[in-house]
Structure formats: C-alpha cells, structure tokens
Amino acid sequence: xxxxxxxxxxxxxxxxxxxxxxxxxxxxxxxxxxxxxxxxxxxxxxxxxxxxxxxxxxxxxxxxxxxxxxxxxxxxxxxxxxxxxxxxxxxxxxxxx
Numbered sequence: 688x689x690x691x692x693x694x695x696x697x698x699x700x701x702x703x704x705x706x707x708x709x710x711x712x713x714x715x716x717x718x719x720x721x722x723x724x725x726x727x728x729x730x731x732x733x734x735x736x737x738x739x740x741x742x743x744x745x746x747x748x749x750x751x752x753x754x755x756x757x758x759x760x761x762x763x764x765x766x767x768x769x770x771x772x773x774x775x776x777x778x779x780x781x782x783x784x
Contacts, residue, residue, distance in 0.1 A: 691745075691746040694739055694743075695743045698739060699732050706724045707720075707721075707724045710727075
C-alpha cells in the first residue's frame with residue numbers, strides 16, 4: 688500500500704506544481720492564485736489519475752481485509768478450545784486451573 692500511496696501523492700503534487708507554474712506565467716502570486724491552482728489541480732487529478740487512485744483503493748481494501756482476517760482468526764475457535772488453552776497456560780505457570 689505504501690508504494691501506491693507514495694506514487695499517487697507524488698503525482699498529485701506534481702500536477703499541483705505544474706498548475707502553479709502555469710498560473711505564475713499569467714497571474715501575480717496571491718491567495719487567490721494558490722486557491723485557483725488547488726482547484727484546477729484537484730479537477731485534473733480526478734480526471735487524469737483514475738487508474739493510480741483505483742490501485743491505491745485496492746491496496747487499502749486488501750490491507751484492511753488482511754487486518755480483519757488476522758483479527759478474527761481467534762474468533763473462529765470454540766469456547767472449549769479457548770478454555771483448554773487458558774488451563775494449559777495456568778498449569779504452565781504453576782497455578783491451579
């Protein structure tokens with residue numbers, strides 16, 4: 688996921704910088720200049736970066752699914768198995784189960 692995130696972020700920043708440079712040729716720098724560049728780069732990013740955005744989304748979904756699968760692995764065990772493991776751990780510590 689990190690690679691997809693870095694790639695998408697760098698591409699978005701590159702579009703923003705290019706738009707800033709183009710606007711610099713036609714306008715004097717101001718807050719409006721930066722806001723206009725942000726708006727234009729947002730629209731261009733939406734139009735031009737659909738494939739990297741989809742790749743990033745897929746990476747996030749895969750990572751989330753892996754985390755959920757790992758988190759729920761222990762929930763598939765029966766109560767008896769969990770109790771047996773707790774009893775064995777208590778015995779290993781020298782406690783009475």
